[in-house]
Every structure is written in structure tokens, then in C-alpha cells.
Amino acid sequence: MCLARDRDSANPFRVATMRGKVKILDVLFQANPHAARARIIDLVLNKTKIDVNATNAIKQTAMDIHFLRQGTEPEGADRDIEDLLLKFHAKREKDTIDPKWITDQRNALIIVAVLLATIAFQAGVTPPGGV
Structure with a gap:
């Protein structure tokens, strides 16, 4: 009851x-x-x-x-x-989902993408062993 x-x-x-x-x-x-x-x-x-x-x-x-x-x-x-x-x-x-966690993950991914793009550009402009 x-x-x-x-x-x-x-x-x-x-x-x-x-x-x-x-x-x-x-x-x-x-x-x-x-x-x-x-x-x-x-x-x-x-x-x-x-x-x-x-x-x-x-x-x-x-x-x-x-x-x-x-x-x-x-x-x-x-x-x-x-x-x-x-x-x-x-x-x-x-x-x-913690919005701060998502922002931190996005920022880390952007940093990695920029570093990879920089390395690729550098390798294209001055290849190893010279031109």
C-alpha cells in the first residue's frame, strides 16, 4: 500500500x-x-x-x-x-560527455595535424640528400 x-x-x-x-x-x-x-x-x-x-x-x-x-x-x-x-x-x-575533454582532444589533434603538414612541406621543399 x-x-x-x-x-x-x-x-x-x-x-x-x-x-x-x-x-x-x-x-x-x-x-x-x-x-x-x-x-x-x-x-x-x-x-x-x-x-x-x-x-x-x-x-x-x-x-x-x-x-x-x-x-x-x-x-x-x-x-x-x-x-x-x-x-x-x-x-x-x-x-x-565533458565538453572540456572534447576541446582538449580537438586541440591536440590540430597540433598533430599541423606538425605532420609542416614535416611533409619541409620534406617536399628540401628532400633528403638534396636535389
Whole structure:
């Protein structure tokens, strides 16, 4: 029942939170702590300026961690969290490209191309062994 939704897509945790029913929240949390997780994530993402695509020490985003945890949550809890992450444009690490990295790679490629063109020109103008 903790994961059920009404016609406005609100689960019991959300309704109890909106109405300030702390005792009901306590009972719901004891019955199913996983259902509260989506509500807490929603509050954090809405009330802070957290970068939902930030990576941890091993280059995982929130969406990567969510996909690793899938199947370990009760039915419906995975969907709630995934919906929230997608709402805030969360991406997996493999889908995020650092623009600075692309610029650095492009600059390195330009330097290599200029060096190769210079060597080719020099070899054409003054070939080895003379003319």
C-alpha cells in the first residue's frame, strides 16, 4: 500500500507529508522504508542545486547507481526513483560527455595535424640528400 498512487500520482508518503501527519509518516516508514526514498530524493532535487549528473570517485552518476540497484527494491520503488531522475535530466556516465575533454582532444589533434603538414612541406621543399 505504501507504493500505491492516487489520481494525482501521489503516494501515501507524499500525502502525509503535505498534510503534516508525522505519526502516519512514522508508520509508513516502518512498513516500507524504500517507499520513502523516492520522496526524499524528490525533496532534495527540488530544494537544492545538486548536479544530478555529478560522478563519484569511480565515475558513476546517480542514474548509474540506480541501474546497479534495480531489482533490489520492492516493486514500484525502482520506477519512482527512475522517474524522478529522468525528470531532472539525469544521465548515465557513458552518456555524459565533458565538453572540456572534447576541446582538449580537438586541440591536440590540430597540433598533430599541423606538425605532420609542416614535416611533409619541409620534406617536399628540401628532400633528403638534396636535389
